[in-house]
Amino acid sequence: MRRLKFNLSYTTALAAISLTIFASCEKYVDIKTQGQLTPGTIENYRYLLNNTNAFEAAPSISDMAADDLEIIDGSAQQKGLVSSDYYGYYSRAYQWSDVIYPIENMYHKDDAWGALYNTIAYANTVINEVPSVTDGSDLEKAELMAEAKIHRAAAYLMLVNTYAKPYQQATAGTDLGVPLLLSPSTEQPLVRVSVQTVYDAILKDIQEATPLLPNEQQYTTLPSKAAAYGLLARTYLYMSSYSEAAAAADQALALNSTLIDLTALDQLTASNYPKRVFNQEILLSKVPVNGVSAYTPTAFRLSSDLIKLFGEHDQRYNLFTVNGDIISSWDVYEGRYYYLDYVMNEGRNVGPTVPEMLLIKAESEARNNKPAAAMALVNQLRARRILSKGTVNLSASDANDALLKVVAERRREFMFRMLRWWDMRRLKDDALFQKTYTRTFAGKTVSLAPNSNRYVFPIAQYEINLSPEIVQNP
Structure with a gap:
């Protein structure tokens, strides 16, 4: 039996800081090398947590599977x-294939799986070693451990929503989740625990960490109380615990309710829109591994279904998307493409945000038969997104109509932010949203039915070969 080989003591972890663990365009904090630090002191772990490369990772294949994307x-x-071996995972995720990373392929490793478990390994190092440092107050130690727990919880929430079934209370206790590693031990079997066990661990980490975090942080890459409440709200939403999700969203908004006024922008430039690390709408920054790249075929083309949701006065469409001839210097592409990450020259955030908190609250109100309250929250967001000559305020005839409009607003607000795929998963059995999706790629037509196993991504065979105790998804 192959065991996990993630032993990151402070010496090993700090040595890794000076290396590029994952590809990143920018460094937002000054990371010192091991030679400038004193082993066994709290400063080591502060610098480790400041290493954004180690803690910002998120999956990318969710966006490729979601119905926001269309490849003609x-x-x-x-x-x-179709001619790219390197980007084969992109087209296979788009087709909801049984295998995303073929073992016979040169590019057979799932970088997101590895990156997320590396995040967990780093977090475990902080959580388990900080209590033994030779300096630092109890409060300083507690704050660092709290930050690490939020990063660990976020990583597990993304893992379980990528490689396990959607949370269903009736079956969560038996549905296969993901391997749950809570210590930096050298050897641990990668046995998949239940979905419920993973969610219990996520909630425990968040609830233990929240009281010990500062209200705000200098950078969105560092967990704060608002980030913790935002992550908690997201977690409860995907557990269908709507009242609890709304309560957590309220707590996040009490600390940060900032919305960028897109209606004040004539165009999007890197100088008039905040960098991800300083963006006040973002509660906790997370960036997809191997997301959109400079290689033009991997750009995200908006599906015709998504385009129909936008009006001409919606600044999310006007600012964050462009015609295809702008995204390609070597070929003229038809259609409309997502453009925000190109303009900003940085990865797109998929972590919790202020708009997400408003729409989580709105969904809870709709499900609680309060359509007017739900629409008031939606319209609070739309006032900063829709030009005054457009339809800013929406109304709903009943609770179901409100719910449909909330989910549509989520789709507009979070296009290519990973959340659409998660919404498709959690809503696939709801009669209001249930549908079968169909795509054609290289002459092959594929479908995704509500009861399909392909709502759960397969685990790369490479990982199973390393650790045969990992049970593959059906």
Whole structure:
């Protein structure tokens, strides 16, 4: 039996800080090398937690599977993808394939799986070693451990929503989750625990960490109380615990309710829109591993279904998307493409945000038969997104209509932010949203039915070969 080989003592972890663990365009904090630190002191762990490369990772294949994306069969984009071995995971995720990372392929490793478990390994190092440092107050130690617990909880929430079934209270106790590693031990079997066990661990980490965190942080990459409440709200939403989700969202908004006024912008530039690390709408920054790249075929083309949701006065469409000829210097692409990360020259955030908190509250109100209250929250967001000559305020005829409009607003607000796939998963059995999706790629037509196993991504065979105790998804 192959065991996990993540032993990150402070010496090993700090040595890794000076290396590029994951590809990143920018460093937002000054990371000192091991030679400038004193082993066994609290400063080591502060610098470790400041290493954004180690803690910002998120999966990317969720966006490729979601219905926000459309690749026109026979287009330059589709032909570019089908001929690319390196980006094979993109087209396979788009087709909801049984295998995303073929073992016989040169690119057979799932970088997101590895990156998220590395985040967990670093977090475990902080949580388990900080109590033994030779300096630092009890409060300083507690704050560092709290930050690490939030990062660990966020990583597990992304893992369980990528490689396990959606949370269902009736079956969560038996549905396979993901391996749960809570210590930096050298050897641990990667046995998959239940979905319920994973969620219990996530909630425990968040609830233990929240009281010990500062109200705000200098950078969005560092967990704060608002970040913790935001992560808690997201967790409860995906457990269908709507009242608890709304309560947590309220607590996050009490600490940070900042919305960027997109209606004040004529165009999007790197100088008039905040960098991710300083963006006050973001409660906790997380960035997809191997997301959109400079290679044009991997750009996200908006599906016709998504485009229909936008009006001409919606600044999210006007500012964050562009015509295809702008995104390609070597071929003219038709259609409309997501553009925010290109303009900002940085990865897109998929972590909790202020808009997400408003829409979580709105969904809870709709499900609680309060359509007017739900629409008031939606309209609070739309006032900063829709130009005054457009339809800013929406109304709902009843609770179901409100719920439909809340979910549509989520789709507009979070396009290519990973959340659409998660919404498709959690809503697939709801009669209001249930549908079968169909796509054609390289002449092959594929479908995704509500009862399909392909709502759960397969685990890379490479990982199973290393650790045969990992049970593959059906």
